Each structure stands twice: as structure tokens, then as C-alpha cells.
Amino acid sequence: MLDFEIAAEEIMARCEALGNISQQSTCLDRRYLTKEHKQANSLVSGWMTEAGMTTWQDAAGNQWGRYNASHANAPRLIIGSHLDTVPNGGKYDGMLGVIAPISLIAQFSRDQVQFPFHIDVVGFGDEEGTRFGSTLLGSFALTGEWKESWRDLTDEQGISLADALVSFGSSFENIESATLTPENILGYLEIHIEQGPILENENLPIGIVSAIAGAKRFNITVTGMAGHAGTVPMEMRHDALCAVSEMILAVETHASSARDVVATVGKIENAPNGVNVISGRTSFSLDIRSEQDDKRDKVLADILQAFDTIAEKRNIAIDIQQTHSADAVHCDTQLKSDMIDGVAQSGVSPRILPSGAGHDAMAMASICPVAMLFTRCKGGISHHPGESITVDDVRYTVEALHHSIINIGKRHTGESA
Amino acid sequence: MLDFEIAAEEIMARCEALGNISQQSTCLDRRYLTKEHKQANSLVSGWMTEAGMTTWQDAAGNQWGRYNASHANAPRLIIGSHLDTVPNGGKYDGMLGVIAPISLIAQFSRDQVQFPFHIDVVGFGDEEGTRFGSTLLGSFALTGEWKESWRDLTDEQGISLADALVSFGSSFENIESATLTPENILGYLEIHIEQGPILENENLPIGIVSAIAGAKRFNITVTGMAGHAGTVPMEMRHDALCAVSEMILAVETHASSARDVVATVGKIENAPNGVNVISGRTSFSLDIRSEQDDKRDKVLADILQAFDTIAEKRNIAIDIQQTHSADAVHCDTQLKSDMIDGVAQSGVSPRILPSGAGHDAMAMASICPVAMLFTRCKGGISHHPGESITVDDVRYTVEALHHSIINIGKRHTGESA
Numbered sequence: 001m002l003d004f005e006i007a008a009e010e011i012m013a014r015c016e017a018l019g020n021i022s023q024q025s026t027c028l029d030r031r032y033l034t035k036e037h038k039q040a041n042s043l044v045s046g047w048m049t050e051a052g053m054t055t056w057q058d059a060a061g062n063q064w065g066r067y068n069a070s071h072a073n074a075p076r077l078i079i080g081s082h083l084d085t086v087p088n089g090g091k092y093d094g095m096l097g098v099i100a101p102i103s104l105i106a107q108f109s110r111d112q113v114q115f116p117f118h119i120d121v122v123g124f125g126d127e128e129g130t131r132f133g134s135t136l137l138g139s140f141a142l143t144g145e146w147k148e149s150w151r152d153l154t155d156e157q158g159i160s161l162a163d164a165l166v167s168f169g170s171s172f173e174n175i176e177s178a179t180l181t182p183e184n185i186l187g188y189l190e191i192h193i194e195q196g197p198i199l200e201n202e203n204l205p206i207g208i209v210s211a212i213a214g215a216k217r218f219n220i221t222v223t224g225m226a227g228h229a230g231t232v233p234m235e236m237r238h239d240a241l242c243a244v245s246e247m248i249l250a251v252e253t254h255a256s257s258a259r260d261v262v263a264t265v266g267k268i269e270n271a272p273n274g275v276n277v278i279s280g281r282t283s284f285s286l287d288i289r290s291e292q293d294d295k296r297d298k299v300l301a302d303i304l305q306a307f308d309t310i311a312e313k314r315n316i317a318i319d320i321q322q323t324h325s326a327d328a329v330h331c332d333t334q335l336k337s338d339m340i341d342g343v344a345q346s347g348v349s350p351r352i353l354p355s356g357a358g359h360d361a362m363a364m365a366s367i368c369p370v371a372m373l374f375t376r377c378k379g380g381i382s383h384h385p386g387e388s389i390t391v392d393d394v395r396y397t398v399e400a401l402h403h404s405i406i407n408i409g410k411r412h413t414g415e416s417a
Numbered sequence: 418m419l420d421f422e423i424a425a426e427e428i429m430a431r432c433e434a435l436g437n438i439s440q441q442s443t444c445l446d447r448r449y450l451t452k453e454h455k456q457a458n459s460l461v462s463g464w465m466t467e468a469g470m471t472t473w474q475d476a477a478g479n480q481w482g483r484y485n486a487s488h489a490n491a492p493r494l495i496i497g498s499h500l501d502t503v504p505n506g507g508k509y510d511g512m513l514g515v516i517a518p519i520s521l522i523a524q525f526s527r528d529q530v531q532f533p534f535h536i537d538v539v540g541f542g543d544e545e546g547t548r549f550g551s552t553l554l555g556s557f558a559l560t561g562e563w564k565e566s567w568r569d570l571t572d573e574q575g576i577s578l579a580d581a582l583v584s585f586g587s588s589f590e591n592i593e594s595a596t597l598t599p600e601n602i603l604g605y606l607e608i609h610i611e612q613g614p615i616l617e618n619e620n621l622p623i624g625i626v627s628a629i630a631g632a633k634r635f636n637i638t639v640t641g642m643a644g645h646a647g648t649v650p651m652e653m654r655h656d657a658l659c660a661v662s663e664m665i666l667a668v669e670t671h672a673s674s675a676r677d678v679v680a681t682v683g684k685i686e687n688a689p690n691g692v693n694v695i696s697g698r699t700s701f702s703l704d705i706r707s708e709q710d711d712k713r714d715k716v717l718a719d720i721l722q723a724f725d726t727i728a729e730k731r732n733i734a735i736d737i738q739q740t741h742s743a744d745a746v747h748c749d750t751q752l753k754s755d756m757i758d759g760v761a762q763s764g765v766s767p768r769i770l771p772s773g774a775g776h777d778a779m780a781m782a783s784i785c786p787v788a789m790l791f792t793r794c795k796g797g798i799s800h801h802p803g804e805s806i807t808v809d810d811v812r813y814t815v816e817a818l819h820h821s822i823i824n825i826g827k828r829h830t831g832e833s834a
Contacts, residue, residue, distance in 0.1 A: 088689040196648035226801045229681035230774035231613035234673040245662035256651040264646035272505035275702040277800040285692040357647035382645045383694040
């Protein structure tokens with residue numbers, strides 16, 4: 001008899017343990033291909049082994065564990081999420097989706113429950129994109145979508161992605177070996193905290209995702225003219241930071257005036273960044289999302305037009321580089337249906353809701369059907385140390401995942417018969 | 418016979434040499450109490466010795482050299498400027514005013530020219546304030562104006578001023594030993610590049626300073642709420658960076674609408690500064706200056722009022738710390754007159770102009786009369802690698818300094834007689 005309460009308590013404890021592995025002493029910050037990434041993989045790998053799984057790490061640094069099917073040539077059901085975090089992040093975003101299936105599988109293993117497919121749990125090395133500015137590096141390796149140009153993406157210390165891979169014990173040339181063959185994949189399931197306020201508002205522990213919003217990201221660099229803060233009259237200045245301030249407000253204004261679109265400038269770097277020096281060059285990021293791609297692109301066009309107008313008016317140069325583009329992804333009808341039933345079987349009224357955040361499931365959708373289960377999180381807070389979930393909600397999550405897997409198994413057996 | 422051309426060429430070469438001592442490989446960046454500060458002091462000390470001066474370093478890390486008077490109990494004339502730079506700075510701002518008198522004294526030494534006062538050349542360790550956010554640390558040590566609270570000022574790495582002094586081989590407790598006795602100081606002369614466009618516009622190599630604008634500086638921290646860039650609707654955000662963008666534009670607008678006031682946000686730090694995280698906390702600097710203190714304070718009040726309004730509207734917290742305050746300083750009538758004559762004796766029409774930039778002379782004015790000589794710089798550019806002066810203008814500078822010292826000597830002898 002499976003015990004979801006014990007599983008839920010184990011999951012909570014393991015989220016705590018993983019949350020202690022950080023490259024900063026004052027907050028949780030674990031980025032792609034760092035030594036903390038390696039430590040996290042090692043810890044997770046140990047839990048996988050303990051749960052009766054065989055483990056391996058692929059060329060992109062993703063951590064894998066397999067719970068074997070009842071027969072050898074079975075297809076695979078992949079369940080996973082990511083192990084990296086944003087700087088000053090929380091301990092559930094990503095981690096919950098890797099840890100939860102392992103604890104469920106430990107229960108399967110103990111009770112010798114078997115399925116007509118392998119259950120492969122994956123912990124992706126990069127989803128947040130905070131080290132190299134480009135997201136979903138882990139899952140894009142599985143779908144074979146790495147671009148040659150990513151080789152030269154650099155982090156804040158100027159270390160390239162190619163060099164970071166070598167330091168991690170892999171190489172850019174070897175990434176292809178991580179690519180999966182779509183033919184034998186039944187689907188990809190992902191558990192994730194909601195990162196929004198809907199489930200909390202409706203007093204529900206879990207929900208099923210309808211679609212994931214499409215996102216575009218840019219790095220923008222504005223070049224003005226540095227100068228002495230005391231001697232250059234206001235009317236003679238070409239202050240890069242002032243221009244960027246105007247651009248940031250344009251982003252806020254245009255996104256606010258459209259419904260169902262969010263746009264964010266999360267990162268800014270200013271140079272020379274001296275107290276008494278007029279800013280000469282300022283770079284910033286732009287992230288824009290919507291479940292409606294056309295609506296997002298309309299707002300984006302307005303924003304880029306505003307940037308041009310501001311740059312022209314201030315006689316400063318602007319350079320815009322797109323670093324990410326993903327259209328909205330809709331979850332698979334059948335897998336979603338299996339999950340809706342699974343939620344209902346757990347005693348929870350099935351609530352279907354969209355995801356404003358991007359997830360590894362977006363990338364995986366290009367090679368297999370995907371479905372997602374959301375767990376309620378306090379105040380909708382994520383990407384912040386205040387991220388919080390309850391052991392009771394985790395119990396519902398594991399139970400619904402269990403029923404969903406059973407439902408997929410039944411459907412698979414029915415289809416194969 | 419003094420050769421001002423040889424002196425000017427030597428000065429240009431030495432500015433190049435000092436400009437190579439940097440804590441960054443890609444630009445000139447030399448901050449207070451770093452190992453590069455120590456290297457610069459050592460190089461300058463060697464040149465002082467070569468020029469026939471005795472040398473020492475005081476407890477604040479200022480480098481000194483003395484060219485002895487004709488008699489032992491003579492008063493002292495101090496000539497100097499600073500040896501620190503802003504990040505990505507130029508090689509003349511500060512350095513010219515330390516190097517030029519040394520090369521002139523080398524000529525005095527060779528020809529055994531003597532004066533009825535010691536000529537003390539000082540290279541201040543900190544004027545720009547870019548490491549600890551508080552300016553004029555070098556000259557304030559001479560005037561005995563260090564505050565106990567400065568002990569805990571920290572740099573970007575979190576190193577306190579007190580700890581940095583210990584690393585440099587001094588200590589906060591020992592700073593008092595650098596304080597000068599005002600009684601025997603004849604005055605303080607400072608040569609500096611103009612850092613503005615007036616001399617270039619009027620086709621003049623040098624000019625005499627009337628007054629130095631007063632400046633106030635602040636560190637401001639705005640605290641909002643971090644969150645996920647994809648899931649928090651625009652209307653529910655408390656984005657610190659958006660609030661700061663609005664504040665930066667308020668600074669620009671208020672300063673631009675007043676004549677003779679400049680205000681600058683040169684430095685910004687954002688946290689967590691992730692591509693996909695709404696900004697939770699943003700800090701920035703404010704520097705505001707005018708030759709008219711009341712006008713500056715009126716604009717400042719308007720800016721601070723705007724900050725409060727923005728913070729309230731956006732429901733975010735704001736913390737404002739003043740780090741620097743100096744009223745406008747007027748140059749000494751007699752020393753200025755000696756310098757006006759000196760400029761005329763060099764064959765240049767004397768142009769008296771204000772200084773929008775702060776200088777060590779501002780601090781020194783509290784213990785002795787001060788005067789300043791400006792050297793034309795290309796495009797008025799400073800705090801930038803594009804800083805540029807000509808050997809010919811440096812020749813005029815040295816010649817005018819020479820005549821000014823002779824004039825001071827004559828007046829002093831006349832007064833003493």
C-alpha cells in the first residue's frame with residue numbers, strides 16, 4: 001500500500017536539503033554548470049539509486065534516473081523538471097518536479113509496482129537561463145535544438161558556455177549525444193509550483209495546466225557618452241542610464257495597457273557605474289510573455305518602436321539582440337485528460353489553468369506530448385526566498401501523479417492491446 | 418635657465434606611465450587603498466626623489482614630497498591633486514596636478530632655485546570617492562574632517578574603509594596623524610584639467626578658477642517585491658527597478674528645468690538582477706551640484722519630493738542616505754591674483770572661470786587659502802578614456818605655475834619684510 005504522506009514528508013525534507021546547495025552564502029543561487037550544479041546532481045542521483053532506479057548524467061549535465069518497465073523493449077514516460085535556480089530564488093521552483101516523482105517511485109519500488117513503460121525522471125541542468133541569458137538549455141539538448149551560436153554565450157565573468165561545459169566534464173561537441181529519439185517516448189509530465197495566485201484564490205491544492213505562455217527575450221545595450229557629473233550641462237548630455245530609464249517605463253506602460261501580456265526588465269548593468277560619472281553604456285534584459293502569441297508580438301512591436309523613438313530623441317545608439325523565442329505551447333489533450341482524471345481520483349476538483357511561466361515542458365513538446373500539474377504556492381510567490389508550499393498540498397500532488405501514471409498505463413495497455 | 422618644454426614633455430610621458438596602473442585590464446580604474454594605489458604612490462615617490470625632494474606617505478595613504486625652503490623654519494606652500502581615478506577614467510584628471518609641479522621642481526632643483534617656503538607636493542589617495550561612495554577622503558584627512566561613521570563605509574565587495582586602511586598598512590585610528598597644522602601653510606595650489614568646454618570654446622590653453630560648485634551626494638535604496646516575470650500580472654507588481662527608472666527621470670527633469678544646476682545618477686545596482694525575475698531591490702546614487710548653494714538645495718528638495726511621491730504611488734519603500742555635502746568654495750583673492758598675474762606673464766590672456774567639478778581644493782579651503790589653475794582638455798571630456806590634453810597646453814600650465822610661485826614668493830617676502 002502506497003503511503004503518500006510519507007512520500008510528501010520525504011519530498012519536503014529533500015527540497016530543504018537541495019535548497020542548501022548554493023553558490024552564494026546569503027541566498028539560494030544555483031546556476032548551470034557550476035560546482036553547485038554538480039553537487040545537486042550527485043545528491044539527486046543518490047536518491048534515485050535509493051528509489052531503485054538506474055542513473056546517468058547526459059552531455060548537457062541533466063541528471064537521469066530510470067525505473068524499469070515490466071519488459072525490456074518498453075517505451076518511456078519521462079517525468080521531470082529543473083534543478084537550477086534564479087539568484088536569491090526559492091527551494092521549490094523546479095526541484096519539486098524532480099524530487100516528487102523519485103519519492104513516488106520509491107513507493108512503487110517498495111511495493112514492486114510495475115508499468116508497461118520505463119519511468120525516466122530527469123533533473124534539467126538549466127531552465128532559468130540566469131547564467132547564459134538563454135533559457136531551457138537542459139531540455140533543448142534533449143530535443144536537439146542547441147544552436148551553434150550558443151557556444152559563445154558568456155556569463156557575468158565572461159566564461160563561455162563552451163568553456164563551462166568543458167569545466168563540467170563535457171563539451172559543446174558532445175551535446176548531440178543527449179538528444180532523444182522521439183519514437184519511443186509516451187510523453188513528458190511535469191510537476192511545478194504554480195508561481196501565480198489562482199489556486200490559492202480558489203482554495204485548491206493542485207491544478208492541471210492548459211497551455212504555457214509564449215515568451216521572447218532580448219538583451220539591449222544603449223551607448224551614450226560618459227562624462228563628468230559636475231561639468232557637462234544637462235542639455236549637452238547623452239546619458240545612457242536616463243535613456244534606459246525611459247525605455248523601462250515604456251515597457252511597463254505598454255505591457256500594462258494590454259491585457260494578458262506581461263513584460264519585465266529584470267536585469268540591468270551600467271558602465272562605468274561611478275557615483276560622479278555620467279553613464280556611458282547601459283545594458284538591460286527584456287522578457288515578454290502571453291498565452292496569445294499575436295497579442296504578445298503586437299505589444300513587443302510597440303515597445304521596440306518606443307525604444308527607437310527614445311534613442312533617436314536622445315541621440316544615443318541602441319543594439320537589440322534576441323536571446324529567446326518560444327510560442328505558446330498547449331498541453332496534449334489525452335495526457336491532460338489522464339491528469340484531470342488523476343486529480344479527480346485524488347479527491348480534488350479539477351481546475352484547468354494556464355501557465356504564465358515558461359517550463360521545460362515547452363521544449364519537450366517538440367518531441368512528445370506533454371502535460372503539467374501545478375501545486376499551489378503561498379501568495380503565488382516564486383523566484384524569491386519566500387516561496388512556500390505545504391506538505392498537505394504535496395501529498396495531493398503525489399497522489400494525483402500516481403493516479404495519472406496509472407491512467408496513462410491503462411490507456412497505453414488498451415491502445416497496445 | 419628653466420626649460421618648460423622639456424618639463425611639459427616629461428609630464429606627458431609620466432601621465433602615460435601612471436595611466437597604465439589600473440585594477441582593470443581593459444580600462445583605467447585605480448581606487449583608494451588598492452594595491453594599484455600603492456603602486457602609483459611608489460612611482461610618484463620615485464619621481465619626487467629624482468626631483469630632489471624628500472618623500473613620505475601619510476596615514477591616509479597620501480603621497481608627499483618636499484622641496485626644501487632656503488631656511489629650515491619656513492612656512493609651506495602645498496601644491497597637489499589626486500592620484501585615484503573613476504572606473505574607465507582618463508589619465509590626466511588628478512594626475513596632471515601631481516606630476517606637473519614635480520617636473521617644475523626638478524627644474525628648480527637643477528638650477529638651484531630657492532624659495533622662502535617649502536614647496537610640498539601632495540598626491541591625494543582619494544578624491545573621486547568611487548570606492549567608498551564618499552569623496553575627498555585624502556584631503557579631508559589633512560583638514561581633520563574624517564567622521565567616525567566612515568569607518569563602516571563599504572566598497573562593492575563589502576570591505577569596510579577601516580579594513581581597507583589596515584590592508585594598506587595604516588589604520589583608521591591613525592588617521593589623525595595626517596592632519597595638518599594650519600598656521601604655517603601659505604596656501605594650496607591645484608592644477609587640474611578643466612573637465613568642461615569653456616577654455617576650448619575660447620581658444621585658451623589655461624584659465625584661473627573663481628569658485629568650485631557645491632555638491633551633495635546620496636545613496637538611495639528602493640525596496641519593492643521580487644517575483645516571477647511570467648506570472649505576476651502587471652497591476653500586482655511592486656517593481657523596484659521601474660520605480661527607480663521613474664526617479665532617475667525625475668532627477669533629469671528637475672535639474673534640466675533649473676539653470677546652473679546639474680544632477681546625475683551615475684551608479685545603479687539591481688537585485689536579484691535576473692532575466693526572468695521582477696526587481697525586488699534597486700540602489701542608486703544621486704550627485705547634485707551648483708555654484709549657488711540655495712539653488713542646488715531648491716532643486717534637491719523638488720527631487721526628494723518627487724521620490725516620495727513615486728514611492729508612495731507604487732507602494733514601495735525608499736531609504737535615502739546622504740554621503741557627501743559641500744557648499745560652494747570661492748578661491749582666495751590674493752592667491753588668485755598671484756595666479757592671474759602668472760598666467761599673464763606666460764603670455765596668456767587671463768580667463769577666470771568657475772569649476773563645476775569638485776576638487777581637493779574644496780577640502781583644503783577649510784585650513785588655508787586656495788587657488789586653482791585649469792588646463793584646457795579636448796571636448797571638455799573627463800572621466801572617460803577620451804580625456805586629452807596637448808603638450809603645448811601643459812607647457813603654458815607649467816610656465817604659469819612657475820610665475821605664480823615666484824609671485825607668491827615676492828608677496829611673501831614683501832609681507833615678511
